Amino acid sequence: MPIEDLSKTRRLSRITVLRRGGLIVKTLETELWLDSAGSSEGLTLISHAHSDHIPRNLRKVISTPETACILKIFRDGFDWISLRFGERIEFGDVRISAEPSGHVLGSSQFLIDSGDERLVYTGDLNVYDSIVLKGAKSIDADKLVIEATYGSPNYIFPRREEIYAKIIDWIIRTIKSGEIPAFKVYALGKAQEIMKLVNTYLKIPVITSWTVSKIAEKYVDHGIKLSYLPIYTDEGLEVFSQGECVYIASKRRNPPSKKKIRWAVATGWALRYRYSGFDEAFPLSGHSDYPGLIRYVEESKPREIYVIHGFVKSFVKQLRRRGFNALELRESQMRIDKC
């Protein structure tokens, strides 16, 4: 059959997004779950390995090799289809590709292209460069599913370099006062960013908890240089007991030491909230702030925007003011759009 005839007989496949115990993307022939807590059946696209993005029952997974490596530290027994950054795979009547989302090692945005429509799912998104990762670049989309963790105009972060300078200053002051600076942070992402910061600007050993160490191994395996000593090794324990070091953990538990341990957190919420019981709180986030999210949308130029997580109502309102067709994607059996 000549090519022109083929195109006439081809059914146009539009993309529907719905939320039913999790995010689902549907076309005429394909159903995909996105990072969904409720997806015990079918194929799930996992944007990154933070626990709130991983289904309880993992069956069939599409993810980057980096994300799969980290997943396999904690979970096993799932079928995995590899999707490297820049690669494209065909599945049913769609093509799926992944681009970096700038959030943590391996974190991806997914482009689902039906030929008729392009849907982009950002996952957790950071548009700013960090000392470890490049910021996410916008992808042209017809439909955009975007997170709004910090989608309120109240969240405008200081420049990352300023936050880095304050963290370094606090570490130096704490060590000079004869105490041990310690960070309670996400084991995936923030821990490695602080580790890299210390490695780059200070000649001080970094001691790490078990989870932080295991994930840091995967960063190193994927070409990101990090220097650290796990607390569960003789050398790590010895350096820690001497006290001139930085400790990084995902739980606030003091390893044995004669010196006082001073704890800090690093999270975007520190911009507006106090963290009682901690000596310092740095507004360092793996997510975009409000201006970063707006910039992403303006560059992506979507016809329809579905907002999820965080300041959903506020972000929808702000996008509508800017002339975008934005919706809150509510939990529902209802279809947002018809195939």
Ligand SMILES: [Zn+2]
């Ligand atoms: Zn995340």
